[in-house]
Amino acid sequence: MGVSSFSGNIGKACQKKVALFDESKIRYGLRATLAGAFLTLTTAVGGIAADNSMQIHHDLGKFVFSFLFAWGLVFVLFLNTELATSNMMYLTAGVYYKAINLSKAVKILLFCTLFNLVGALFIGWLCSFSAPFLNLSDTSYLVTVVGAKLSKGSSQIIIEGILANIFVNIAILGFLFIKSSSARVSVIIIAVFMFVYLGYDHVIANFGSFSLVMYNNSHMINGFELLNILRQWTMAFIGNYLGGGVCIGLCYAYLNNTQTIYQD
Secondary structure, eight states: OOOOHHHHHHHHHHHHHHHHHHHOHHHHHHHHHHHHHHHHHHHHHHHHHHHHHTTTOTTHHHHHHHHHHHHHHHHHHHTTOOOHHHHHHHHHHHHHTTSSOHHHHHHHHHHHHHHHHHHHHHHHHHHTTSGGGTSOOTTSHHHHHHHHHHTSOHHHHHHHHHHHHHHHHHHHHHHHHOOOHHHHHHHHHHHHHHHHHTTOOOHHHHHHHHHHHHTTSGGGSTTOOHHHHHHHHHHHHHHHIIIIIIIIIIHHHHHTSOSSSOOO
């Protein structure tokens, strides 16, 4: 049997990431910055839309936010940016296939995560000067969401981080396996909507939501302190890696390391 579509895509993706990372860390960092920015932009729109829709019915807020946020991953994938939580799958599978060595994979993942944060902080800072974010209150959707995330225990964050990145990387697999652009968009939106609606923790999404409230509204949130924020992000990162890197990336790498015709 030949190389599976999955392993071929993983090899090509890792090759591209290593080539760009080695050639120009500025360009790689900019692609990662854009990914963080895109997710923060859709978080911003979703948060304000949730506040407005809750004036019609309180339960509409979560639905509207989840739907609008999901478009952020569509932007990330179709516009060729670098997202840490999808790289967890790509790089772990790449290490399994020996398409990239472990030390380079770790460097790329951490570098990508850092610049996802830079993108989120930049958009959060810009939004803090815009009219919709000058009037947030302690009942605003994003403020309550961030407060709830900071109040979770570490083990709960890890578990919910695992589940969140399983959903996200289901979307990534759909993007890899499906040829139709409209079907790809549908799978991405459905998968991301599900984890957001359940309130699970995605570290880059948390970069965005925390950044949007930190400049003007952090005083409204109990536990919005540096050590607690770092704890939350660290636990979410660990959970996301286990979900995307191990449960999806390593699992599919193993499934496709076969000589049978049952390959993806």
